[in-house]
Amino acid sequence: MCVFYAGKHDRPPIVFAIKRIEVTEKLITPTVVSDSYEVSITVDCAVFGFHEGVLKVLLVKRSIAPYKDHWLLPGGIMEKDQTLEEAVNQVLYHLTGMSDIHQEQVKIYSKVDRHPAKRVVTVCFYALVKPENHPVIAKNHISEVAWFPINEPLPSLAFDHATLFSDAHETLKQNLKRRLLFGELLADAFTLKELQDLYESILNEQLDRRNFRKKMMQLDLLEATGEKKIGVRGGPELYRIKKQSRS
Amino acid sequence: MCVFYAGKHDRPPIVFAIKRIEVTEKLITPTVVSDSYEVSITVDCAVFGFHEGVLKVLLVKRSIAPYKDHWLLPGGIMEKDQTLEEAVNQVLYHLTGMSDIHQEQVKIYSKVDRHPAKRVVTVCFYALVKPENHPVIAKNHISEVAWFPINEPLPSLAFDHATLFSDAHETLKQNLKRRLLFGELLADAFTLKELQDLYESILNEQLDRRNFRKKMMQLDLLEATGEKKIGVRGGPELYRIKKQSRS
């Protein structure tokens, strides 16, 4: 039997009946004692970029065992005095030379045998980079860096990174449908066509041009720059994201 | 300058131009070395229960400093050879005596100064328990356990648990709207009214009875048991969740 506490919290809760079950020493309370178990935490990041109308993901190739010469998502270890977000920023900075990149948590992976050598818990993020930022190659343990179109088969990825990538892409799709605008993948000024191509790449489906324009306009997050994109037929208007709408 | 890789992956990626930026030793590649930084990971869990038509959350009161006599979400430390989900299961088992409780990841919190004594990274979950399961009190570092209605002000919570709770509730709401059925908070057989009360508690808004019934029926996840709930006027039909629909 137990008594439920139904009143306001300024009255003390009603006494709670006790049903006896063995309780181990270390559980229930998040009291942290000095000898508590510790693990390394890594961050892995699916970096999406948009180039030539195609959504791509940035992969790196390992030059050491295990999984030598396998592709995988770039990642790094969370350091002392650093949050996970700061760790991701550091990884992104060293890959792209850019800071202030939009990033989102995807999920955390804690299977005991994820890494063959040592227990590692990994937090997956995704990040969106603008195409004008040029990625650089990293020097240690990485032999290559390349962009891969996501709507074509990717190479097989090391560890469980295929799952991580798939989850990251799914999270990106869901966030896009919940009406987050993703100007972060485009230059500051862009045409509606470019934005639509981006949406189609992320969602991997075709959208109607007029309906897309209508929807974007009634979201009221874009404003015309007054300039037109030159060098392209039809003379499309360039838009930018309204300042107060930036995420 | 960089070359984008546009082809199929059975051809090797095009050579990647290098832009030189200083790269620290430990980043980019998730290679784990033996001296890499390690940290304790805790799981905290917002345990939701549904009782007398009201959605409640299970809180525990700390009996030790810091935050002595403050309420907080139950939690525990992830142990060696244990996943985060197993750690949550262990916490839930010791709180409620039940296993196989539905749980979902909410978010991970890694601010460096979250815990005043020691760096701790925490993963927040939520769990849904059936009302017929009786929670028990835990013995060490906990003086009380009680259910609190979530649509009334909660006591102030220790650490950053107010944020954790708020995020967990928001995630639960979102998951409910994405059409997950939450029979886990109800007995095996329940009336539509009870299910609607549950929805209203979670979403904290009133729903139209007829529209709710219509929506549930066309989701085609429920089946009538053929029995009626006795002791209540109107003689409502009892429903159960179809077997193949269980999450």
Place this chain on the structure above:
DNA sequence: GCAAAAGTGTTCGGGGTACACCCATGG
């Protein structure tokens, strides 16, 4: 028998989808 709750159908509006023509620009 009467109060309380269960059960049932229709209407309306908004948003999403499908669809065709004219206009502007580059080559």
Place this chain on the structure above:
DNA sequence: CCATGGGTGTACCCCGAACACTTTTGC
């Protein structure tokens, strides 16, 4: 001048919201 792409409006359909009366049962 012509080919390519940009820009616009309308009809239909589905889903969700609003809404009232009859039937069943407990007391």
